[in-house]
Amino acid sequence: MESHAEFLRVETLDSALSEAIKRDWRTAPGLSARELAILTYVEKLTRHAYKMVAEDLDALRDVGLDDTGILQVNLIASWFNYINRVADGLGVGKAERAVGHATMTP
Amino acid sequence: MPWIKTVSPQESDEVREAMMAQRPLYPAAYAGSPESATRLPQAVLDESIVASHSLIPEALKHAFSTFGVLMNPALPLSRREHELIAATVSSLNACFY
Numbered sequence: 001m002e003s004h005a006e007f008l009r010v011e012t013l014d015s016a017l018s019e020a021i022k023r024d025w026r027t028a029p030g031l032s033a034r035e036l037a038i039l040t041y042v043e044k045l046t047r048h049a050y051k052m053v054a055e056d057l058d059a060l061r062d063v064g065l066d067d068t069g070i071l072q073v074n075l076i077a078s079w080f081n082y083i084n085r086v087a088d089g090l091g092v093g094k095a096e097r098a099v100g101h102a103t104m105t106p
Numbered sequence: 107m108p109w110i111k112t113v114s115p116q117e118s119d120e121v122r123e124a125m126m127a128q129r130p131l132y133p134a135a136y137a138g139s140p141e142s143a144t145r146l147p148q149a150v151l152d153e154s155i156v157a158s159h160s161l162i163p164e165a166l167k168h169a170f171s172t173f174g175v176l177m178n179p180a181l182p183l184s185r186r187e188h189e190l191i192a193a194t195v196s197s198l199n200a201c202f203y
Contacts (some may be wrong), residue, residue, distance in 0.1 A: 039190060046198045
């Protein structure tokens with residue numbers, strides 16, 4: 001999570017925000033109602049995708065997103081879930097496994 | 107480097123072309139000049155995550171092209187919103203990226 005938080009900090013010049021997201025996005029300062037609605041959807045999609053219901057989109061519509069915006073939220077969140085699994089499943093960005101060590105501590 | 111073999115763009119025309127093909131899709135804030143390269147999200151900038159796809163160059167091209175398309179400023183979400191979503195997903199997944 002370091003790398004993306006790093007970029008977020010540079011982009012928004014708000015280290016408090018990116019640090020809070022690393023811990024718990026719900027504690028992040030200065031999020032708009034629209035941003036809160038987006039991250040609520042994103043969290044459910046990431047943690048419990050099988051629980052999603054049509055009503056989950058209503059909260060996004062309520063903050064002014066149209067269907068293109070909703071699709072964009074879903075696809076960006078889905079893409080990062082994809083890239084996280086590529087990275088974790090193939091050992092991208094992890095320390096090289098030292099030769100002679102059978103396992104790494106998870 | 108990942109736990110699987112990777113192919114560098116120097117070794118393979120196909121890999122180089124795949125890497126080049128996805129770059130123009132990134133918004134101006136991301137691509138082009140050397141100094142703007144430092145503004146790429148590390149998730150994409152980091153050679154390792156791109157290189158991890160390099161045994162299947164077409165997958166590399168399409169996966170990262172998709173990301174570029176999704177960052178298009180003509181779409182409804184703002185730069186800050188892209189980054190909030192990305193950082194939140196990676197954090198929830200406890201992932202370095």
